[in-house]
Amino acid sequence: MNSTNGLRRVAATRYVTPFREGGSLPGLVEADDLGMYVLKFRGAGQGVKALIAEIVVGELARRLDFRVPEIVLVDLDPELARAEPDQEVQELLRASGGVNLGLDYLPGSFDYNPVVRDPSVEDATRLLWLDALTLNVDRSWRNPNTLLWHRDLWLIDHGASLYFHHSWNPERFPAAKYRFDAADHLMLPFAGPLAGVDAELAARVTPELVREVLALVPDEWLAQDEVFAEPRAAYERFFAARLADRTWVDELEAARVARV
Structure with a gap:
């Protein structure tokens, strides 16, 4: 067990069960620190x-004071597939040897349901802004991709964010x-209203x-990455462009007013 670039790194020692509700078939694993983690596989369809x-989105959210489960890097030995009876899971484990995410x-x-428990206006507004910034569709x-745990709201599953990076296009990026x-x-x-939240969070990013x-x-x-030699710089340019031209905040406000 060690640290890599600020994230802890653990090794999966036992595959426990799949989460069938996830499109990428995440699984519950036990690691060598005796912790239990929801494992997102590098061999899943989205890669x-x-x-x-x-x-990127989970740790940005954490730094903006949202609650996010600890993110760790998980070393996975494909040999764990030998003890798994489900063929689909076997194939996923074999395709995911190396560093995965937990x-x-x-x-x-359990899944958060705002009908059962209203969020605060501040929490709702801040989360709407964050998801718009990071294009979390x-x-x-x-x-909902939010959980209620010990009466608090927790954010999960940000893999669909930053959707543009699945088909980088240098001619129109950064937009x-x-x-x-x-x-x-x-x-x-x-x-x-988004104005106050926008001013606060944009200044912090x-x-x-x-x-x-x-x-x-x-x-x-x-x-x-097959497009950019320095993809970190490309992500930086995306955030810089997104924050420099925040017409999307006006669009959010218009959607909010229309919904109210």
Whole structure:
């Protein structure tokens, strides 16, 4: 057990069970620190780009005072597949040898439902802003990707964020504006005016903070990028452009007002 670029690194010792509700078939594993982690596999359909988004957006959220389960890097030995009877899981384990991503398992947590428990206006507004900044298209009523644990709201599953990096296009990147449709966002009905939250959070997402978060991504994941020789710099340019031209905040406010 050690630290890599600020993230702890553990080794998976036992595959426990799959989470069938996840499209990429994440699984629960036990590691050599005796901790239990929700494992996101590098061999899943979205590949390491989804894992990069998990780190970048999850750790950015943490630094903006959202609750996010600890993110760790998990070494996976494909030999663990030998003890798994499910063929689909076997294939996934065999395809995911090496460094994967894990999130601390929150036992007893359950999907957050704002109908059962209203979020605060501040929490709803801040989360709406964060998801729009990072282009997280996967936090809706159908798939909330938030948990309630010990009465607190926790954020999970950011692999669908930063969707542009699945098809980098240097001719139009970095674009100051990418499409984000807030109509179905989990927090839109509960959010308040965005001006104050925008001023606060935009000032906190500094170039230094972005570089700090990007430094947590393993070099070997970024080395697989086929477009940019220096992908960290490309991500930095995205955030700089997104923050410099915040017309998307006006669009969020218009969606909020229309929803109210």
